[in-house]
Amino acid sequence: MNAADVMTSPAVVVSPATTVREASAVLGDHGFSALPVVDDEGGLVGIVSGADLLMAGMTPETANSPVARVMRKSVISAPMSATPAELTATMLSQRLRCLPIVSNGQLLVGVVSRSDLLRILTPADAVLAARVDAALRSYSGSPRWTVEVHDGEVSVSGPFADVAERKVVEALVRTVPGVRGTQVAS
Incomplete structure (x- = not known):
């Protein structure tokens, strides 16, 4: 079993041009803790969390600004071949609630959440x-x-x-x- 067997795919994503307001709505509607940010080719270019959006503040100016201004560009990700133990270790050591799964180094193919990992532990x-x-x-x-x-x-x-x-x-x-x-x- 590897990340490809555990991940949620396709992942709900936003683009760098998505507004902070739109990203906030997606997070709220889906109950996610973070959203991968992908370019037009599906490459992972960042991640934006609820904390990132809250720290940006919701003034009229920031609400209409692009996610690219508040996203984290340094993203921890895992390959599709990662085992559940490796995914768990990464998520726990880095204090992550979700982990983007990539193919060919940067192409986003899915996301693994803590819930995804718990599901495989519980029959x-x-x-x-x-x-x-x-x-x-x-x-x-x-x-x-x-x-x-x-x-x-x-x-x-x-x-x-x-x-x-x-x-x-x-x-x-x-x-x-x-x-x-x-x-x-x-």
Whole structure:
């Protein structure tokens, strides 16, 4: 497994001519911490973070100025061949929330975020089990049932007050995104 398997691609990017206001809107709309800045050929020429934009201030003059005035031109990036361990080490040692992935030295092909790396560390079934468990705790107010997940198939076991509660739990489990099947047993 390498960066090409983990990265988000295509990356959401801005150009050096994008205004500070437009870049701020993109960051806010997507919830990103930073945006790669690319030239017309897709080459990585900088990065602009929310902190960069805040430090620039939002006066009418700076809001309409190009990102090129506030972006950082020195960008840490990684090649597509970088392993998850290498990506993690780089991100942690440099205190990065996202890491641009490049091909042929500068051509941006994607971005790896902390979330991307966490996803590969956590099996999908474990994530789904946690979501189902959270939904059931929200419904009941306490951990009343045992949740097991195998390949998206959810099994819930434990005591049910009656048949109606059992049906409610089964319906609730089916509403959790990613659930492929449900089995409820007392």
